[in-house]
Amino acid sequence: MSASLSVITDRSLTYQQKVAALAKVGEETVRPLSIDPETQALRDAGVVCDLFEGSAPYRPRYVVPDYERFMRRGSAFLGLEPPRDIWEATTALLVLYRHVPSITTFPVYLGDLDALLEPFVRDEAEARKAIGLFLLSIDRTLNDSFCHADIGPDATTAGRLILELSREQKNAVPNLSLKYDPDRTPDDFAILAAATALEVAKPSFANHRLFASEFEAMGLGDYAIASCYNGLAKGGGSCTLVRMNLAALSPRSKGLDDFMGRVLPDAVERQLSYMDERVRFLVDESGFFESSFLVAEGLIRKERFSAMFGLVGLAECANDLASRGSSGAGRFGHDADTDALALSIVDRIASIVGSHRVGRLEANGGRYLMHAQVGIDSDRGVSPGCRVPIGEEPELVEHIIQSAPFHRYFPSGIGDVFAFEPTAKSNPRQLLDIVRGGFTHGLRYLSAYAADADVVRITGYLVKRSEIARLNSGGQSLQDTTALGRNAVNNLGVLERRLRS
Amino acid sequence: MTARAAPAPARGVVARILPRSAVDGPGNRAVVFLQGCDFDCLYCHNPETRALCVHCGECAPACPSGALTARPAAGPERPFGLEVAWDATRCVDCGACVAACRRDSSPKAVAMSAEEVVASLGRQRAFLSGITVSGGECGLQPAFLESLLVASRAAGLPGLVDTNGSTDYAALPALVEAAEGFMLDVKAWDEDEHRALTGASNRAVIANLRFLAAAGKLYEVRTVVVPGSFDAERTVREVSRALVDSGSAARYKLIRFRPQGVRARWRGLPVPDDDTMAALAALARAEGVREVVVV
Ligand code: SF4
Ligand code: SF4
Numbered sequence: 001m002s003a004s005l006s007v008i009t010d011r012s013l014t015y016q017q018k019v020a021a022l023a024k025v026g027e028e029t030v031r032p033l034s035i036d037p038e039t040q041a042l043r044d045a046g047v048v049c050d051l052f053e054g055s056a057p058y059r060p061r062y063v064v065p066d067y068e069r070f071m072r073r074g075s076a077f078l079g080l081e082p083p084r085d086i087w088e089a090t091t092a093l094l095v096l097y098r099h100v101p102s103i104t105t106f107p108v109y110l111g112d113l114d115a116l117l118e119p120f121v122r123d124e125a126e127a128r129k130a131i132g133l134f135l136l137s138i139d140r141t142l143n144d145s146f147c148h149a150d151i152g153p154d155a156t157t158a159g160r161l162i163l164e165l166s167r168e169q170k171n172a173v174p175n176l177s178l179k180y181d182p183d184r185t186p187d188d189f190a191i192l193a194a195a196t197a198l199e200v201a202k203p204s205f206a207n208h209r210l211f212a213s214e215f216e217a218m219g220l221g222d223y224a225i226a227s228c229y230n231g232l233a234k235g236g237g238s239c240t241l242v243r244m245n246l247a248a249l250s251p252r253s254k255g256l257d258d259f260m261g262r263v264l265p266d267a268v269e270r271q272l273s274y275m276d277e278r279v280r281f282l283v284d285e286s287g288f289f290e291s292s293f294l295v296a297e298g299l300i301r302k303e304r305f306s307a308m309f310g311l312v313g314l315a316e317c318a319n320d321l322a323s324r325g326s327s328g329a330g331r332f333g334h335d336a337d338t339d340a341l342a343l344s345i346v347d348r349i350a351s352i353v354g355s356h357r358v359g360r361l362e363a364n365g366g367r368y369l370m371h372a373q374v375g376i377d378s379d380r381g382v383s384p385g386c387r388v389p390i391g392e393e394p395e396l397v398e399h400i401i402q403s404a405p406f407h408r409y410f411p412s413g414i415g416d417v418f419a420f421e422p423t424a425k426s427n428p429r430q431l432l433d434i435v436r437g438g439f440t441h442g443l444r445y446l447s448a449y450a451a452d453a454d455v456v457r458i459t460g461y462l463v464k465r466s467e468i469a470r471l472n473s474g475g476q477s478l479q480d481t482t483a484l485g486r487n488a489v490n491n492l493g494v495l496e497r498r499l500r501s
Numbered sequence: 502m503t504a505r506a507a508p509a510p511a512r513g514v515v516a517r518i519l520p521r522s523a524v525d526g527p528g529n530r531a532v533v534f535l536q537g538c539d540f541d542c543l544y545c546h547n548p549e550t551r552a553l554c555v556h557c558g559e560c561a562p563a564c565p566s567g568a569l570t571a572r573p574a575a576g577p578e579r580p581f582g583l584e585v586a587w588d589a590t591r592c593v594d595c596g597a598c599v600a601a602c603r604r605d606s607s608p609k610a611v612a613m614s615a616e617e618v619v620a621s622l623g624r625q626r627a628f629l630s631g632i633t634v635s636g637g638e639c640g641l642q643p644a645f646l647e648s649l650l651v652a653s654r655a656a657g658l659p660g661l662v663d664t665n666g667s668t669d670y671a672a673l674p675a676l677v678e679a680a681e682g683f684m685l686d687v688k689a690w691d692e693d694e695h696r697a698l699t700g701a702s703n704r705a706v707i708a709n710l711r712f713l714a715a716a717g718k719l720y721e722v723r724t725v726v727v728p729g730s731f732d733a734e735r736t737v738r739e740v741s742r743a744l745v746d747s748g749s750a751a752r753y754k755l756i757r758f759r760p761q762g763v764r765a766r767w768r769g770l771p772v773p774d775d776d777t778m779a780a781l782a783a784l785a786r787a788e789g790v791r792e793v794v795v796v
Contacts, residue, residue, distance in 0.1 A: 397624065
C-alpha cells in the first residue's frame with residue numbers, strides 16, 4: 001500500500017492526525033538536500049537522525065514567539081488589537097497558537113503564561129474561569145504534549161491559578177515548567193508547584209539562575225523552555241534538531257582510543273554538516289524567514305535562531321566502551337571511572353560542536369546548542385540523553401549528584417525524571433528540597449510524578465495512561481503523543497522507573 | 502547583661518542516623534536517633550534504642566560478619582570487664598546483635614559530638630529542610646541535644662525535637678530556643694492509663710504540652726491509638742482542648758497502632774479500624790484543632 005493510502009485508511013488516526021501525516025508524505029516526495037554518502041550511511045545506520053523533521057525543511061523545528069510583544073502590539077496580519085482584558089488576552093493567544101509553525105503543526109512554546117496573563121487578572125473568580133477555559137481549549141485543540149508553557153520565577157495570581165487549574169483538570173497538555181529561583185520564587189508558591197507535580201506530573205522545575213545566566217552570556221537574553229525541556233532564545237528558536245545515537249555509534253569502534261580519536265569526531269563532523277545543510281535549505285531556499293508574518297511583525301527574529309545538536313544513549317555507549325577496557329569496569333551511574341569516561345565523551349563532543357561556526361545563524365556566534373535528546377518511541381535499549389537506564393537508577397541523592405555534571409553542557413535541554421511513591425504527596429516540600437539540592441549541585445531541569453497519577457511523564461512529554469488504554473483497545477486518542485507514549489512504555493519501560501520515597 | 506558560659510562540649514550516644522526521611526517533619530530531614538529511653542511502651546517500635554549498652558558481651562558471638570569484638574576492659578562503666586566494639590565497615594545490618602541483646606540495647610550506638618553528627622550528613626545536606634532528633638528519648642541527653650540543635654542550625658538545618666515529653670523543657674530555655682519546634686507524644690491523658698502503657702507518669706508530658714504550645718514551639722502532637730489500652734477519646738479531646746486553649750497551630754497526628762517491629766509479646770495488640778480513627782479525627786476537628794492527620 002502507498003504511504004498516503006495507508007495513512008488515509010488508518011482507523012487509529014483522527015482526521016487531524018491524518019492531515020498532518022499526509023503533509024509529511026507530501027514533503028517526502030521532494031529531496032532537495034545534498035547529503036554526502038558517508039553522512040547518509042550514518043543516517044541509514046541510525047547513528048545520525050533528524051527525528052522525522054522531514055526531507056525539505058520549510059519551517060524551523062522549534063519556533064519560540066515573543067508573546068510579550070504580541071500582547072503589547074497585537075498583530076496586523078491577524079487583525080488583532082492588543083488585548084484589554086482577560087477574555088481578549090486568552091482569545092488572542094489561542095488565535096496566535098494556530099499560526100505558530102512546527103514539525104507537528106502544533107506550537108512547541110505557548111508563552112510565559114503567568115507573566116502574559118497577570119496584567120489582566122483583576123477579579124480572581126473571573127480570571128479563574130477565563131484561564132480554566134483557556135487551558136481546556138489548549139488541551140482539546142493543541143493535541144500534542146510537546147506544547148509547552150512556562151511560569152515563574154515570580155509568584156503571581158495567574159501563576160497560582162494555572163497551577164490550581166492544572167491540578168483540577170488533570171490534562172496532559174500543555175507541558176509546563178516552573179522557572180525556579182530560590183531567591184525569587186517564594187516557598188509557598190514552589191510548594192504548590194511541587195504538590196501539583198505530584199498530582200498531575202507537571203510542572204517540571206527549571207534552574208532559572210543557570211538558564212538566565214547562560215542565555216545572558218550568549219548575548220540572547222530572555223529564554224524559554226519549549227517542547228520537552230528545550231532552553232531556547234525567546235523571539236527565536238531552533239532551525240533543526242539532529243541527534244547522535246551514541247549507543248549505535250560505539251560498536252563501530254575498535255575500542256576506546258579508536259572511538260575518541262576517530263569514530264566519534266568523524267560522526268560529530270558529519271552530523272554538523274548534515275545540520276548545516278538543513279539550516280542552509282531553510283534559511284537560503286525555503287523562504288521561511290522572508291515570508292512568515294511572525295518575522296515581519298518582529299515576533300521572531302532570524303538572528304535569535306540557533307540549531308540543536310542532540311545526543312542520546314550515552315549510558316549504553318559508556319558501558320560498551322568501559323566493558324571493552326582491561327579491568328572489570330562498572331556500570332554507568334554506579335562506577336566513577338565509567339561516569340568519568342562518559343563525561344569525557346560529552347566534553348569531546350561539546351568541544352567539537354563549540355568550535356564549529358555556521359555563518360547563516362548569528363545566535364551564540366553561529367555555534368549550535370547541545371541538547372540531551374529524550375529518544376524516540378522506536379528506540380530500544382537506548383537511554384535518553386545522559387540518563388541512567390531505567391532499572392539501574394541509583395538512590396535519589398546519589399542519582400542527582402551523578403547526573404548533575406552532565407547538565408552544564410546542555411543549555412538547550414537536559415533533564416531527569418523521578419517517580420515517587422504516592423505517599424510523597426503528603427509532604428510536597430520534600431520534592432522542593434530535592435529540587436533545591438539538585439540545583440545547588442548544578443542540575444538544570446527536574447521532573448517528578450507520583451506513581452499513581454493518570455498523567456505520567458514518558459521521557460520529556462506527558463501522556464495519560466487512560467488514553468494509552470483507549471488506544472490499546474482499538475480506539476483513537478486525541479493527542480498524537482499518546483501513540484509515542486505507548487511505544488515508549490513498551491520499549492523503554494518508562495512505567496518501571498524506580499520509586500522514590 | 503552577662504555572657505553565657507559556653508556549654509561544655511557534649512558528646513551524645515547516637516543509636517543511628519537516617520540521612521534522609523520524608524516522614525519525620527516538613528520536607529526532607531535527617532533523623533538522628535539518640536540511645537536511651539525512660540518509658541517502656543507496650544508498642545515500642547525501636548526497643549533496641551531503650552537502654553544504654555552495659556558491654557556484657559553477649560551479642561558479640563551472634564554477629565555473622567565479625568563486626569563485633571569483646572575485649573577485656575576495666576573501670577566502673579565496664580562492670581563485666583569487657584568492652585564491645587562495633588566495626589561499621591564490616592556490619593551488614595542483619596540485626597542479629599539486637600535480637601541477641603536481653604537489655605533492649607544495641608552495640609552499634611556510638612558517642613559523637615554535635616559537629617560530627619552534622620558533618621556525617623555530607624552530600625545529603627543540600628537536599629534537606631532540617632534535622633529531626635528522635636530516640637530513644639532525646640530529652641535524656643539535654644546538653645548534647647542543645648549543642649546538636651545549635652550546630653545544625655548554624656549549618657542551615659533547623660532541628661525538630663521528637664520527644665516523649667518526660668524532660669521538663671520549661672527548665673531548658675536555651676534548648677527550647679535552639680529548636681525549630683517539638684513533636685510531642687501524648688500516649689494517654691489519664692495518669693494511671695499512661696503508667697500501664699509506658700511504666701511512667703505523664704505529668705511532665707502534659708506540662709510540656711501546655712508549655713510548648715503556649716511558647717509557639719509545638720510543631721506536632723501524636724497519639725498512637727491502641728483499642729482497649731487507654732481511653733483514646735478522652736485523650737484526643739483533652740489534647741485538642743490544650744492546643745486550642747493556647748492558640749497553638751500544631752497539627753495533631755493520630756497514629757494507628759501497627760504490630761510490625763514491636764516486641765514479640767505485644768504483637769497481638771488490636772489494630773484500630775478506619776471508623777475508630779475517623780471518629781477520633783472528627784472529634785479533634787470538632788474541638789477546633791487546625792490540622793488533624795491520620796496515619
Ligand atoms: S548490646 Fe546488649 S548484649 Fe550487646 S554488649 Fe550491649 S548490653 Fe550486652
Ligand atoms: S547488625 Fe551488624 S553488628 Fe549486629 S550482628 Fe549484624 S552485622 Fe553484626
